[in-house]
Amino acid sequence: MKVFLMFRDRDFFLSEKFSSLLEELVKDLELDILFEAMASGDDYLLKVAKTALLASLHDVDTIRYRQEILKDCLKNASVVRSMYTLAVETIETRKRAYLGGIFSHYPSSILSGALELLQLFVEQLKKLRNFADEYGARFESEGFTRLFGMLREELDDGYLSTVQEHLRELRFRKGVLLSASLRSGNVGNDYTLRQFPKYERNWMKTMWQKRPPVYSFSIDPRDENGARALSELRDRGLNSVANALAQSADHIVSFFEVLRLELAFYVGCLNLYERLIELGEPLAFPAPVPPNEKRYTARELYDPCLALMVRNKVVGNDLDASGKDLVIVTGANQGGKSTFLRSIGLAQLMMQCGMFVPAESLSASLCRKLFTHYRRREDATMKSGKLEEELKRMSDIVDELTPHAMVLFNESFSATNEREGSEIARQVVSALLEKNIRVFFVTHHYEFAHDFYTQRLNNALFLRAERGSEGQRTFKLVEGEPLQTSYGEDLYRDIFGESGSSSLRDKATSISESERLVSI
């Protein structure tokens, strides 16, 4: 029995450890905010959300498969949440049994512990099948249709009653029937539990007499050693059935665990969906296309993490970068460049895990891998120079790069002067473009941006953070030639005031970027 809600033909696995490059991606894109919104306070949901978002899909088909399931979930949110609760409950039941029989060192105790668990699990399985019976018709996606069909088929009444019968028989009211052979020294061996033949329900009474020869003896009630020896024999015989039952209980738990795991992703999506809709943000199911189509068209693409943090609707951008491999963003400080870059990255990840995206609409080609290369604040423990550190990170990324990957650069290579930084950036970016890697580059390096601009490349797009005539920010990006100033003067004035008071300055530099965005 397979759940298959994440993939059409295989299970989804939880990851606990991520490569350092992925952890950087999480940090650079402020993904933790997204994860937390999906988790809604539940650690397990958070782990699942993180795993799913960081394990991008690379085929349009599976993305569509999940999208359809997610649409079903949006329509039947309460049914999905109840199924999830059922799975969680069942797993908790097993956890409570931890001190019980199945962790004993005696097969007979393991057996009775397992029987008890299975009895409970049969009830849970019945409830699960009831979901299929009652709500199955409301679901349209391939994934749910298959899951419900399977539950109805595999857990039909006939099967469940067979299970009940076995659970009764395994209480051994008529005694335990074992077969054995002899090993060296004529010592009994291979004790194997045997089923009472059906026609011979009463063989102790009738058949023993009819079918010679049968011999018997009894242990003296005062013979404690004898009783112990006999119960060990019995235990040897029960060893493998106890194992089979305990493992079956484990298998049922694992089935519920897989169910919980795969539903957890959709429950996380439901949580996020509800939060963003509440803020009045638009959400859309994107149209993914294969990597080589180089498509990118978005309407009102926004940064959901920013929206979640400021608990408000935020500015979105339209972007038409189809056919473009390189997008260079220049322009005003605090003009929304970083936010824009984040929204590109987040939308890509969300699309590639089968989720909705933060936009009115989006159609984009898939990328093989996504990397971020952001400028880092100086690290006190860093032994090597800052530029060295940047280049080291870049080299780590290059180790992992493949064609049709995507790299988001944010003020990279600015730990040195503009000429050198520009030259490095030019070297890196040219190479990536030749390798069919999509590049989004936010930069203050005018020389670098300008150089690519003058090349008049068909596959390059230049965006500028807009600035009103009075110097106020609109946070909209417009297409345009890179300009030589980034309006630092504006910022200076903003923070220092006309007078340039130092107390104000101290206060200002301690405010984070996003807080400032809100206050403006």
Added chain:
Amino acid sequence: MTATSILFPEELNRDGVWEGLSEPDFFVDLNLDQIVRTITASREDEYHLRVFFYLPLPNVDAVLYRQEVMQDLENEALFESVKEFSQKMHLVRLHLNLSGKLYYKYNKEGWFLEAVATYCEAVAKFAQDLSSMEIKSRGFKSFREYLLSYVQSGRFRTLRDTAKKLKDDLSMVRYCLLINGGQVKVRRYASEADYSAEIERVFAKFKQHAVKDYRVQYSTGVDMNHVEARIIELVAKLFPEVFSHLEKYCAENADFLDDTVAAFDREVQFYMAYLEYIASFRGRGLSFCYPEISDTCKEIYDYEGFDLALAYQLMIEGKSVVCNDFFLQGKERVLLVSGPNQGGKTTFARTFGQLHYLASLGCPVPGRKACLFLADRIFTHFEREEDIRNLRGKLQDDLVRMHSILTQATKRSIIIVNEIFNSTTLHDAVFLSTQIMQQILELDALCVWVTFVVELASLDERIVSMVSTVHPDDPGLRTYKILRKPADGLAFALFIAEKYRLTRDKIKERIQT
């Protein structure tokens, strides 16, 4: 079928040779006690083979007999097949011993059958191995002849075939137990279905990933408790033919072990133990060779020899081993070893003794190439205690011991003298040493003499001087090389002088004119 021994040629009367044997006196001085202890360590309890190392062989032919056997065993295929045979014979003894100790009849009989079956298998397999093996030694050839006719004998064949049949029959025994409370019913097995498999099948649909194994590990004990014994009695009633056959078989074959086969199994351990022991040295690039042996010619030599006891210690510590050469030619009889302390002089003397003793047992010895003398006796005179509280007593003791040696020694003896007379004046030492040396030379015995009395070196042309050496660049470092060179007593001083640029030449150079 004549009984043979793998240790001695047929001609040699070997009745009661092991009786009353104990460790020879010189074992401790030559560290042979350590060597033999290491060689026999893992086998002594089972085979008591230390005693084999206490009896040097009386003639060259007996030595060659063993060298041939040992050389045959250097063939890996034969070695492995002997090893396999021994391991099985070990099991045979284990099972027999067990059968003797056990309490319940069917349990005892079961293990007895196991012992016989293992024995038959061991013998038959070994005979088969030997028949296809290239064998050169007299020892293995005559044992092979014995073994092949033994396995052809009617007695062995019946023993073997019946054991196999009984084992087969017993392995076919299947029975059922119905355990209900304190009651047990026993009957034949009638193809009832495996219930665990059925349970697995019913729940198979939930299988997701690998899960924990809940099976409890039960030991597969060799004995049975009284409940199992009761059950097996009833099983015997269910299968009366098999069990009565077993009973009869055990009674009739109580003495199934063949004496010659059993003796071979023990005696061959002498070779196995020694070859295993030297394999670890060979693995470190140290050489062993089969020495040429003579009881007449005293032109002996050994190239790249070493002290086995010391080398074993050094190997454990991961240090490298220094090899030394020696030879005597013409009339030369005495190796006089002098030179700086801690330079390996005593080790050299021990090596000389070990080589000769091991060669007299028929063993390969350390060295690339060797020719050794088969002595009638080996005498050692080592300083017994470092403590010299009783000066007069010790000198006296030295002389008493030396006298006793000289009265027993013949021209076929080897005498090893290590640092005697160092508790008296140099004058006395020179005098006494010279007197004793004269007697040894008269005896014409072989001798190694470690001493600081360098005057001895020039006493007679039959004395060869050998000197321990130090590193040319740093006299503090020993090379542990003992070289054949004049004992001028100056070598060490010259090295030190060299180091401090105080040699004659250096001083001449340094003194500017």
